[in-house]
Amino acid sequence: MNKKFTSVGVKTKRVDAKAKVTGAAQYVDDIQFPGTLYAKVFRSTEPHAEIVSIDLEKAKKLPGVKAVICGKDFPYHTGLYHVDQYMFAMEKVRYVGEPVAAVAATSLEIAEKALKLIKVKYKKLKANYDPIKGMKKDAPLIHPDLHKYFSVPSINPKPHSNIPNHFKIRKGDPAKAFKKAHKIIENRFKVPQIQHVPLETHGAIAKTDLSGKITVWSSCQSPFTVRYLLAHCFKKQLKDFRIIAPFVGGGFGCKAGVNIEPITVALSMKCLGKPVKLILTREEEMYTIVVRQACHIRIKSGVDKNGKIIAQENEYIWDCGAYAGYGVNIVRAAGYSICGAYNIPNIKGDSIGVYTNRPVGSAFRGFGMSEIHWAIEQQMDMIAIEMGIDAVEFRKLNTLKPGSTTATCQVVTKHTGNMIACIEETAKNIGWGKKKKAGKNNYRAVGIALAQKAPAMPNNATSAAVVKLNEFGGAEVLFSGMEIGQGVMTAMGQIAAETLGISMDKVNVVGLPDTDYSPYEWQTVASRITFSCGNAVKNAAQDAIDQVKKIAAKVFECKAKDIVVQDGIIKYGKKTLPLEQVCMGYQYEDGHTIGGAIIGRGHFTAKDCINCDPKTGYSPKPVANWTYGAQAVDVEVNGETGELTIHNVSCTYDIGKVINPQGADGQAYGGIVQGMGAGIMEALVVDEKTGNVMNPSFVDYKVPTIKDMPLSMTSSFIETQQLDGPYGARGVGEHTMIPTPAAIANAVYYATGVRIQELPVTAEKVLKGLEELGKNK
Amino acid sequence: MPTLNYLCPTTSSELKKILKKKKTDSFILAGGTDLLVKIRHNVVKPKEIIDIKKIKKFNEIKLTKTQLNIGCAATLNEIAENKTIKEKFPAIADGSLSIGSTQIRNRGTLVGNLCNSSPVADTVPGLLIYDAKIKILSPTGTKTVSIHDFITGVGKNILKKNEIVESVILPLPKNTKSAFLKNARRKALDLSSVNVAVGLFNKSKKNPDIRIAVGACAPITKRAQKAEKFLKKNGLTDETIKKAAKMLPISPISDLRGSKEFRNKIAHRLFIKLATQLGEV
Amino acid sequence: MKTITFTINGEKETRDVSESKTLLNFIREDLHLTGTKEGCGEGECGACTIILNGKAVHSCMMLAVEIDGCDVETVEVMSKDGNLDILQEKFIEHNAVQCGFCTPGMLMSARALLLSNPNPTVDEIKTALEGNICRCTGYKQIIEAVSDAAKGGKYE
Ligand SMILES: Cc1cc2nc3c(=O)[nH]c(=O)nc-3n(C[C@H](O)[C@H](O)[C@H](O)COP(=O)(O)OP(=O)(O)OC[C@H]3O[C@@H](n4cnc5c(N)ncnc54)[C@H](O)[C@@H]3O)c2cc1C
Ligand code: FES
Numbered sequence A: 001m002n003k004k005f006t007s008v009g010v011k012t013k014r015v016d017a018k019a020k021v022t023g024a025a026q027y028v029d030d031i032q033f034p035g036t037l038y039a040k041v042f043r044s045t046e047p048h049a050e051i052v053s054i055d056l057e058k059a060k061k062l063p064g065v066k067a068v069i070c071g072k073d074f075p076y077h078t079g080l081y082h083v084d085q086y087m088f089a090m091e092k093v094r095y096v097g098e099p100v101a102a103v104a105a106t107s108l109e110i111a112e113k114a115l116k117l118i119k120v121k122y123k124k125l126k127a128n129y130d131p132i133k134g135m136k137k138d139a140p141l142i143h144p145d146l147h148k149y150f151s152v153p154s155i156n157p158k159p160h161s162n163i164p165n166h167f168k169i170r171k172g173d174p175a176k177a178f179k180k181a182h183k184i185i186e187n188r189f190k191v192p193q194i195q196h197v198p199l200e201t202h203g204a205i206a207k208t209d210l211s212g213k214i215t216v217w218s219s220c221q222s223p224f225t226v227r228y229l230l231a232h233c234f235k236k237q238l239k240d241f242r243i244i245a246p247f248v249g250g251g252f253g254c255k256a257g258v259n260i261e262p263i264t265v266a267l268s269m270k271c272l273g274k275p276v277k278l279i280l281t282r283e284e285e286m287y288t289i290v291v292r293q294a295c296h297i298r299i300k301s302g303v304d305k306n307g308k309i310i311a312q313e314n315e316y317i318w319d320c321g322a323y324a325g326y327g328v329n330i331v332r333a334a335g336y337s338i339c340g341a342y343n344i345p346n347i348k349g350d351s352i353g354v355y356t357n358r359p360v361g362s363a364f365r366g367f368g369m370s371e372i373h374w375a376i377e378q379q380m381d382m383i384a385i386e387m388g389i390d391a392v393e394f395r396k397l398n399t400l401k402p403g404s405t406t407a408t409c410q411v412v413t414k415h416t417g418n419m420i421a422c423i424e425e426t427a428k429n430i431g432w433g434k435k436k437k438a439g440k441n442n443y444r445a446v447g448i449a450l451a452q453k454a455p456a457m458p459n460n461a462t463s464a465a466v467v468k469l470n471e472f473g474g475a476e477v478l479f480s481g482m483e484i485g486q487g488v489m490t491a492m493g494q495i496a497a498e499t500l501g502i503s504m505d506k507v508n509v510v511g512l513p514d515t516d517y518s519p520y521e522w523q524t525v526a527s528r529i530t531f532s533c534g535n536a537v538k539n540a541a542q543d544a545i546d547q548v549k550k551i552a553a554k555v556f557e558c559k560a561k562d563i564v565v566q567d568g569i570i571k572y573g574k575k576t577l578p579l580e581q582v583c584m585g586y587q588y589e590d591g592h593t594i595g596g597a598i599i600g601r602g603h604f605t606a607k608d609c610i611n612c613d614p615k616t617g618y619s620p621k622p623v624a625n626w627t628y629g630a631q632a633v634d635v636e637v638n639g640e641t642g643e644l645t646i647h648n649v650s651c652t653y654d655i656g657k658v659i660n661p662q663g664a665d666g667q668a669y670g671g672i673v674q675g676m677g678a679g680i681m682e683a684l685v686v687d688e689k690t691g692n693v694m695n696p697s698f699v700d701y702k703v704p705t706i707k708d709m710p711l712s713m714t715s716s717f718i719e720t721q722q723l724d725g726p727y728g729a730r731g732v733g734e735h736t737m738i739p740t741p742a743a744i745a746n747a748v749y750y751a752t753g754v755r756i757q758e759l760p761v762t763a764e765k766v767l768k769g770l771e772e773l774g775k776n777k
Numbered sequence B: 001m002p003t004l005n006y007l008c009p010t011t012s013s014e015l016k017k018i019l020k021k022k023k024t025d026s027f028i029l030a031g032g033t034d035l036l037v038k039i040r041h042n043v044v045k046p047k048e049i050i051d052i053k054k055i056k057k058f059n060e061i062k063l064t065k066t067q068l069n070i071g072c073a074a075t076l077n078e079i080a081e082n083k084t085i086k087e088k089f090p091a092i093a094d095g096s097l098s099i100g101s102t103q104i105r106n107r108g109t110l111v112g113n114l115c116n117s118s119p120v121a122d123t124v125p126g127l128l129i130y131d132a133k134i135k136i137l138s139p140t141g142t143k144t145v146s147i148h149d150f151i152t153g154v155g156k157n158i159l160k161k162n163e164i165v166e167s168v169i170l171p172l173p174k175n176t177k178s179a180f181l182k183n184a185r186r187k188a189l190d191l192s193s194v195n196v197a198v199g200l201f202n203k204s205k206k207n208p209d210i211r212i213a214v215g216a217c218a219p220i221t222k223r224a225q226k227a228e229k230f231l232k233k234n235g236l237t238d239e240t241i242k243k244a245a246k247m248l249p250i251s252p253i254s255d256l257r258g259s260k261e262f263r264n265k266i267a268h269r270l271f272i273k274l275a276t277q278l279g280e281v
Numbered sequence C: 001m002k003t004i005t006f007t008i009n010g011e012k013e014t015r016d017v018s019e020s021k022t023l024l025n026f027i028r029e030d031l032h033l034t035g036t037k038e039g040c041g042e043g044e045c046g047a048c049t050i051i052l053n054g055k056a057v058h059s060c061m062m063l064a065v066e067i068d069g070c071d072v073e074t075v076e077v078m079s080k081d082g083n084l085d086i087l088q089e090k091f092i093e094h095n096a097v098q099c100g101f102c103t104p105g106m107l108m109s110a111r112a113l114l115l116s117n118p119n120p121t122v123d124e125i126k127t128a129l130e131g132n133i134c135r136c137t138g139y140k141q142i143i144e145a146v147s148d149a150a151k152g153g154k155y156e
């Protein structure tokens, strides 16, 4: 493709930035309706218990209280891939923080007071926080009704167990290959639960009007999924719900499905005509909202004499927490991506989800990939070291290349992506192989890690868009990919402008969806929006421009295919016509008019994706596409305190056509720093005596500040065209945080000889390691 | 928050009258960076709040020939940026600067840090090595107590319900240098896992007048008298410093900010580092 | 209730306010200036940062009654006349904004810095912004934006 682009690929200012820097951008809590009622949720204080009784009577009598509800008022289930959760706990509670009842009152103070008047009696059950124990045959069941739950076809729950999904890869003959291996290397790794920490906590407002129509304003990533799940949950029609999504102050996966919306809606049904607002406090957000799943990992690799991996066993045991409505799909995603970006002919892979009594696990930027790459990418270094091969060379030898097959036996082509280029560019930018100077008493080295990820979505996940041309020759672009900070509004505007042949400033990006008016979008997850929604927008714009050409062809008396539209001008040879003269129909001099208001429509669904075989994981195309990347991190270790300083991070991703270079850089830097947080400081700690989260606030749950960020970061992109991507683009939003933790751990090892296999790489662990080696200063 | 009575005296005599009637559910408000968090978490439930910041002289940092007076409403940033404090009491300036973030230090006060009496308070080690005096105001007048007698437990001090700290008095030292170091999980905006202040109050390496305080490692942060005496007697060498490290009066607990083993190690290292540095120059 | 008089974004106001209301809630609920955000309510995130008598402070860590007689600025002051402030322009130009939830607080901290120190070093910028958590951007583009806005040292 050597066509010159005017919008796509051009550094473009964010279209939502002005609203955001002025404070004009409205987030859900900024919406203030008169007469609003305030909601509060009564939450379980037990990690695992039967509910003996719930007494709401005193709370109901408190003046100012308008509704108090619990499970028996709304005995409804929610869940996306696997329907295992009641909106309020019914017979049992399964984690501390689980909603049991809720209150709506005329003020927050009254609602809080009312909570104190609710009395719930529990009969304690033994809680389990360890998925390995939970997998055992005789383990007490956290969900005794698992066999009755509905799950989508790609999920394989194991009846009468604590396992809501088990995904298997059986490729080649690993047993035989291990026998032939020159060396066998086996290691274990661990990942804790972590919190997403969007700066805006979850919030929603619901209003059921007297006609019964329910409107929900929600800080969510997927308004249409919210609508769908609400309609299911309340056994109503889709037309009964209208979801309006204001700006979202960060999601990272935790706002992917439904969260607090059902509770807010249920309360509003008891307070007709009144908006009911529920905004979570940071503490509630930390211990009651979904988290990234913990994972226990074992990898056994067999290598031949040349350092080629010929066999591998990967075992991922996921701690799904108390519910797995979304988590089961992460188990699946980790399954079909089981050995990361490597070409391994013989694989036995098991990705197993297990219920525990911890907070609920769910989607988190990377969707399982950050977790498994922590292990895979350290294992690769450990093999390389054992074999005496340079880590970069080892990866180049073993990574996926055209002709390789993935774990599901999908064949990699030259269009899939170019990992070798990513590795080489990254190594060059970080100065791989050059010694870095450490301060007195310190150690310093560079580590590298790779990443691969595909959008984990149902094969029929679809996107739609509408492009309406306007009287000035501009366009309104409507779609429902959610602007959660990643810059989707700008990218969609660029794609529309490019396709329409008009400039960006003529495009009105209508990015905040309203399910009554906006075209459908499945979900804003999986780094799929640029790809999928981008295609829909491109198709819609193309549809509009085709209509323009059809009218213009009549005016010019030529064929539509000979017409071009550039810079808002319709051109046929030397003849021109301003676009605005056609957008609302063309009027001849005598007044008669042809055509009319132009509305383009477009949709996109990825083609030919096939579910994996439940026994072997086989699928020639389990996912729409793959994004590859590499990241290298230059780390200095303080020999006295174990503290890490990240000097430099360089990363390279093959994302096909870069739609907005500045936006892509932003995703890279943001991902690196979030990855760094997960790498060196973040872990949600549960007290195994009480089930309480011990660090449910920023006082003891730390995320990186501006002083923690790497002193320098560089990002580059390889542009192997995605054949079915809009202008050749594929996604990058999540990938940027996947390799960071493992790259840090690898760097720490090269610097000090200390290998940390359990996240996060805290100063305390590093110092302990240094002491064991006698290397502390 | 339940309804409150907010009082904002502008003179000490007005304040004294208020203090006379002060009850236990009435709280002093300086920067509020501890108090508002406590109210939010229902740790305290004030019925009345007495804001002391509008009393002009409480905001002053005043230097006389013999001492420095830090008023109870002087903010941490004012202290961290104050030339005299930076020069004469670097461990206090650096301790103040290490607290929270710019926004916290623009509101929070050193006296609030002291009165909050948390074991992790970052200004306390500095105050201890300078033998700060605490000027206490009550309805009947003022008195002065030693910093060493002020804190009595975790979150506890000797103040009675109708007393406040009016200022902290620092006797001007001669020939001193001091330094402060803090270890935390993050490079900014974090509570100390360990904090250490060390000062050298004479120029003798042989009989150093060294003063040491290690915080976040015991319910009450205290001076390391045994280590100080040992060094004074045996001089400041790499070896004596290492020995002295073993004498620090610390008994850390394990919590989210670090295990007790880690805290012990870090306390030793930070102390050794500071003592060695001060001995060198 | 207590009556307080203060200046908000250049205009003098007199209001009755409940003694127990935080300044953050007062700004958002009573003054309807919703640019100022709550991210934690306890001084740990900086989303609620405003400028009080020239200094960046957390509005969640103050009672509204404390601003009696004070000068208060919120993010809305920066484009009061319809034009963007140079910091706002640079934030846009450098892509220092993603979800935007931290942005008003970030801008307030940056403004307070440049008002008192028109030529800050990168370290000084980091210290000024150390209390403002951003979960999206990785901070790099924010530092570039503030550095660029400070160029020439004429911020006002
Ligand atoms: C986000 C955040 C980060 C923090 N980081 C740190 C840190 O790194 N290190 C650290 O040490 N602390 C830290 N703190 C705690 C706090 O900021 C400091 O202790 C600060 O110095 C308290 O001062 P203040 O003026 O805000 O106190 P206030 O909250 O006003 O008062 C604190 C307590 O002392 C009482 N009090 C105040 N003044 C007087 C007086 N003159 N006489 C009698 N009683 C009085 C109050 O009634 C209250 O009980 C942090 C707090 C927050 C919110
Ligand atoms: S809301 Fe005030 S600091 Fe977070």
Ligand code: FES
Binding pocket: A199, A249, A250, A485, C096, C097, C098, C099, C100, C101, C102, C103, C133, C134, C135, C136, C137
């Ligand atoms: S832009 Fe989202 S938190 Fe900063």
